[in-house]
Amino acid sequence: MSFKAVKGTRDFYPEIMRVRNYIFDAWRRVSLRNGFEEFDSPIFEYLELFTAKSGQEIASQLFNFTDRGGRSLAIRPEITPSLARMVNAKINSLARPIKWFSMPRLCRAENPQKGRLREFFQWNVDIIGETSELADAECVFVCIDALRELGLSPGDVALRYSSRALLSAVLKALNTAEDRIPAVTAALDKRNKVPPEAFDAMLKEAAGDERIVAGVAKFAAMEEGCLEASKICQELNIGQTPEIAAACQSLASFRAALDRFGIGQWCRYDAGVVRGLAYYTGIVYEVFDAGQSLRAVAGGGRYDNLLEVLGGPKVTATGFGMGDVVLGILLEEKGKLPPLQAQVDCFVIDAEESAFDAVLGTVSRLRQGGVSAEYSYKRQHIGKQLKEANRRGARKALIVKSAQEAGLKDLVTGDQADMSMDEAVADLLRAFGVAG
Amino acid sequence: MSFKAVKGTRDFYPEIMRVRNYIFDAWRRVSLRNGFEEFDSPIFEYLELFTAKSGQEIASQLFNFTDRGGRSLAIRPEITPSLARMVNAKINSLARPIKWFSMPRLCRAENPQKGRLREFFQWNVDIIGETSELADAECVFVCIDALRELGLSPGDVALRYSSRALLSAVLKALNTAEDRIPAVTAALDKRNKVPPEAFDAMLKEAAGDERIVAGVAKFAAMEEGCLEASKICQELNIGQTPEIAAACQSLASFRAALDRFGIGQWCRYDAGVVRGLAYYTGIVYEVFDAGQSLRAVAGGGRYDNLLEVLGGPKVTATGFGMGDVVLGILLEEKGKLPPLQAQVDCFVIDAEESAFDAVLGTVSRLRQGGVSAEYSYKRQHIGKQLKEANRRGARKALIVKSAQEAGLKDLVTGDQADMSMDEAVADLLRAFGVAG
CATH class of the missing domain: 3.30.930.10 (Bira Bifunctional Protein; Domain 2)
Structure with missing residues (x-):
């Protein structure tokens, strides 16, 4: 069905x-x-509120029903x-x-x-x-x-x-x-x-x-x-x-x-x-x-x-x-609607599967700081993760090499730099976070 | 009634x-x-969507009604x-x-x-x-x-x-x-x-x-x-x-x-x-x-x-x-709700009734710039207008002396300064406006 x-x-x-x-x-x-x-x-009221204003004939134009006590209600x-x-x-x-x-x-x-x-x-x-x-x-x-x-x-x-x-x-x-x-x-x-x-x-x-x-x-x-x-x-x-x-x-x-x-x-x-x-x-x-x-x-x-x-x-x-x-x-x-895309600030990627343990903690830090952060549920090659990042409209990719080492890639310009995880997170919080 | x-x-x-x-x-x-x-x-669906998931007995727990074609709907x-x-x-x-x-x-x-x-x-x-x-x-x-x-x-x-x-x-x-x-x-x-x-x-x-x-x-x-x-x-x-x-x-x-x-x-x-x-x-x-x-x-x-x-x-x-x-x-x-007060950025006041013509235009400029701006519908003494400004929780009062001359009062500190209308408006746009 x-x-x-x-x-x-x-x-x-x-x-x-x-x-x-x-x-x-x-x-x-x-x-x-x-x-x-x-x-x-409330989304519904006693029907009489609407008929008092607009007359009995309004009732047929409303979605109306009765409560358990038998009183007429209407959306x-x-x-x-x-x-x-x-x-x-x-x-x-x-x-x-x-x-x-x-x-x-x-x-x-x-x-x-x-x-x-x-x-x-x-x-x-x-x-x-x-x-x-x-x-x-x-x-x-x-x-x-x-x-x-x-x-x-x-x-x-x-x-x-x-x-x-x-x-x-x-x-x-x-x-x-x-x-x-x-x-x-x-x-x-x-x-x-x-x-x-x-x-x-x-x-x-x-x-x-x-x-x-x-x-x-x-x-x-x-x-x-x-x-x-x-x-x-x-x-x-x-x-x-x-x-x-x-x-x-x-x-x-x-x-x-x-x-x-x-x-x-x-x-x-x-x-x-x-x-x-x-x-x-x-x-x-x-x-x-x-x-x-x-x-x-x-x-x-x-x-x-x-x-x-x-x-x-x-x-x-x-x-x-x-x-x-x-x-x-x-x-x-009139063509007055601006482009309205779903956006993700940062996609967090594990450089290799052993680094995944650090991904969730990093995602957690970023999100709590107000940065919209995503990651892939699948453990897959870095290239596939970057592809998913692009599909999700992410602006930055944070590549986790270990709990301490990271790379930060700008997905708009393509620029990439290696840095410590703390630096990378601080960078992202400044750029996208609530304190930024 | x-x-x-x-x-x-x-x-x-x-x-x-x-x-x-x-x-x-x-x-x-x-x-x-x-x-x-x-x-x-939508707020209502065909009733059968809900009964398909939860069984017929759910119907009595829903607000349900029929459309003109006689089909059962439910909120x-x-x-x-x-x-x-x-x-x-x-x-x-x-x-x-x-x-x-x-x-x-x-x-x-x-x-x-x-x-x-x-x-x-x-x-x-x-x-x-x-x-x-x-x-x-x-x-x-x-x-x-x-x-x-x-x-x-x-x-x-x-x-x-x-x-x-x-x-x-x-x-x-x-x-x-x-x-x-x-x-x-x-x-x-x-x-x-x-x-x-x-x-x-x-x-x-x-x-x-x-x-x-x-x-x-x-x-x-x-x-x-x-x-x-x-x-x-x-x-x-x-x-x-x-x-x-x-x-x-x-x-x-x-x-x-x-x-x-x-x-x-x-x-x-x-x-x-x-x-x-x-x-x-x-x-x-x-x-x-x-x-x-x-x-x-x-x-x-x-x-x-x-x-x-x-x-x-x-x-x-x-x-x-x-x-x-x-x-x-x-x-x-748990006392976790912060104080949530209605706020107005600026209350615009006419220093005398002849200045009121300039009040509406100023209010219009401020609002279009993203500043929440209010004024009194009644032409009344400046003291009463300031009182209304305080009641509305305004942070600043812009006192309109003429189309060109204004005073800007901080309703929190009480500080007040005279300036040109353009300066005052620019000040407010910087402080509260979308471009600020």
Whole structure:
């Protein structure tokens, strides 16, 4: 019988694991230098945590099961509900703003497609307890900081943002019926994804009223430079409201912070960005590859109600998620992955079989000193051992002649020198060890 | 409604996550310097992969569920079956010996107890395709290397080993009936865990035959120095067999390698170590805290049949697992965890509100250079910002007076100096940056 991995999951063989670690290392390094602390939650939670946030219909998209007591559990499809649960549980003792990141393994019970698997990892970066647009802009900065760290440039990816608060205020001022708002929002979400005529048709179907259709279409086409409350209200022929004024002010502060952070050229306003999730309340954004041939690389925004929805106080929050699957495809396609080879600092070789007794002790000394050291399990001719050293990518070969005598060969340059064992070990510790 | 984590799972708040990362970093560092490459498998597999190795009864101990197609899946309770599956799938292209490690998240549907949770992590280190006892000894070395790296000494933990091959050979020479062997082995496993009389009673019940009981009891009490085939056979009054001779030879080679690696004082022979799992075939070992007040810290051994059982060729394997839960308790109890504080290299402060425009740009420069840099979201007096800097554990404060003028304060010594912004940034990049 032959066993296979489940469809939509990945086997991380060492060469694939090196790519995953390369991405994870960049995510963690960037998070830490931006002042975020790492957290994690259990891989499964009570199902109700997820349905409380996303509704009962989410259950069918999750891997769920029951514990011995008959309670429904599910593998986490995202970490934000767990984050909210954890923060709520310690809300009175956590110093704010809370700046946390995580790189959780997540699972969704859906059919695998390109860029969308049943099991994946998603870097999450969140700031909780800070209402200022500085927090939104900071999250965007962290997102861009990572993309740049991974070798991408504004020619490779673009971050587009908008304001759910402004959209809501405009729809309200247009007297859009409450029950029409989700459909209108969904139509707007398609603006960049379907031909203009299709967008118009969807919008008409969603809004019903001609005046609303015209207003939304005009609003969607407005450039960021025109997003002043007075201009919007004039253009859409609606009365100015405090909500519109506040949302415009907020968007302007956000934009100013992006520019101060020096990442303005990565980011542009686009009213078509609304994000699928119902819970966003303010600035929202998405990162796509420049050609938009892939799914979103990252997405996020402000979600000021979630902690309260999940039983906590009303504490504001903003953040984003970046998955490893689309990012990995993009880095591969753009040739941005550096060569990631397994490396061994030193391969220890016995010049003759009688010297092997000293090999293990030497390997032990080197490893304890932080030098990655290998040797051959087989007692074989020195030439074969050197061949194995090269196959393993070793940079130096330490040739053990006796417990006291050694030769040190540089496998890159081919240089070789005889010396005492102590000298050779000291040399290697200096070059590769933790004290080096 | 208030949500809780599922019993037996852990919320990794930042201070707990730092401990997890401290342990993971040591595991990874030690693995790499010992020449192992990292791999990982999906968190869930087809249930049959686990039942093929451990029998149908394992299913009730797993979190299992069905996919949309109705196939049974389970969250992995261990990674070894997945490792065997992955190696089998590429057995012809992987260079041997295969030296892989992993730090998988694992789940078991059991009632939580001290040191035993429903969700945990387990460092796994395996060598596949090498029959030499050097490979077994090397795995033990890696295990000890990590314990030492984490600050433990032979006074804190002990590794006890034995040989399943020798036990099998002895039981066979004693003419133990095949169907009695599991019970006899299980009784032996209790030797160190129950009073001598209880052990004797269990052994009698298991073996039936008085001669076998006496033989096993004598064998169990033998010191390692006496483990020569001739001495064993004389002591137990049995005829010498090739299996006994080979197993004694193997044990002696293993012991010699431990000594050459310089870890002899951490390890001792103990016939009572048999390991619960049915699939071990050679050397087996366990690590316990010296007081044996906790569950096993680590355990492993040779399992030469697993790859074949899981549909592959007969390729030998040896390795061990070390969980994070018992290890964490032990490090905590022994006071071996270093202070693990969140740290910020530099806190950037505006001397007055008009200077804030320059703060974000400076923060951006520092972070991109690899310096972890923070600032206050609130525009507030310099004293309050310094207080926040101290609360965040910052080592330096960069006081921005204008886009060109700055002050640099050492928050440890209190020293402060005025300089140009460029000088201050260069100073910080040198001290904390990636180029520093």
